[in-house]
Amino acid sequence: MPSDPAAVLLDMDGTLVDTEGLWWQAVAAVAGRPLTDADVPFVHGRTIEDVAVHLGSVTLTGPLTDAFAERIHQDLTVVRGAPELLAGLAASAIPTALVSASPRSIVELVLPRLGHAFDLVITNEDTERGKPWPDPYLEAARRLGAAPSRCVAIEDSPAGIAAALAAGCRVLVASPETGLPPLHAVRAWRARHGETLPEEA
Missing domain, CATH: 1.10.40 (Ribonucleotide Reductase Protein R1; domain 1)
Structure with missing residues (x-):
């Protein structure tokens, strides 16, 4: 689409x-x-x-x-809406990357619970600088062959938001309290915001 x-x-x-x-x-x-x-x-x-x-x-x-x-x-809880969003992304063949500040050993504990085959997994071992530097998001976009400005990053922390914005991504802010939106809402959000970064983050 x-x-x-x-x-x-x-x-x-x-x-x-x-x-x-x-x-x-x-x-x-x-x-x-x-x-x-x-x-x-x-x-x-x-x-x-x-x-x-x-x-x-x-x-x-x-x-x-x-x-x-x-x-x-x-005690590991998957955030409300995450399975549905990941399933929608898979069904629509939209490439996905997990971009985490955690080490790979921690990420590998969590991945089975998510039940999603990410096209790429970036952990803190994969870049010299981690969040809030843009390096993890720039590396993810580079490996996927996508311009950062055409990527949507979904983040919850100030450090992660700063990293994604500095990389040039569009950033959708989420939290365990609000849950994750379904894919149609992500599409609507991106259609409203386009590919140009806002003047104020």
């Missing part, structure tokens, strides 16, 4: 699966203290390496990954 994007690039944590609470629990457990609002810019949507540095040492990357994985094994 004319309103179809060249590709849909989807964040994982907080967008397709409701793992942000699990991530915060994992970070607090490793940090040994409750997290505060001051931690949000350094934790929400950031790579595990970035969070480890925020907590004081890159050596905390392993413990953070293990703590997060343990909680995913125990």
Whole structure:
């Protein structure tokens, strides 16, 4: 359809699966203290390496990954509307990429629950810089052979939104609370917004 994007690039944590609470629990457990609002810019949507540095040492990357994985094994919820959107994208043969700040070991725990064959999976190991830098989205668009301006990115975190906008993608903001829209709503949204970035994000 004319309103179809060249590709849909989807964040994982907080967008397709409701793992942000699990991530915060994992970070607090490793940090040994409750997290505060001051931690949000350094934790929400950031790579595990970035969070480890925020907590004081890159050596905390392993413990953070293990703590997060343990909680995913125990309690993983797929965001409302995600299965329907992914099924619609597959039925319409619209290329999809999972673009996550999580490491591949975490992504591989989640993928079976999503039940979708992504054309491409980008994790934090695939680019030198992670979100909020544009590199993950630029790499996804490059590998799919799509112009970023013709891609729709679906994100929930400020870091992820900033990364997708900086890459030149159209960005649809979602959250576990609102759920994900069906494909016809994504098409209508893209038709309204076209391929030109807004003056204000």
